[in-house]
Amino acid sequence: MFGCVLCMFLLFADYVVAGKYVFAFSLLMMLISLALAIREIQISVKALELELNDLQETVQE
Secondary structure, three states, rough: HHHHHEEEEHHHHHOOOHHHHHHHHHHHHHHHHHHHHHHHHHHHHHHHHHHHHHHHHHHOO
């Protein structure tokens, strides 16, 4: 979020090259954040599957 604001300020202040680099860096950070969020969801799904399997085993006994 801060990268977006900084990028807009740099472009407004006519620092186009710096604004482009900040924008590119912000996009890279956003991609990394998205990848981490997807991985976290995968871990949570696996944990829920394990819990459901434990519950099924408990009910069957």
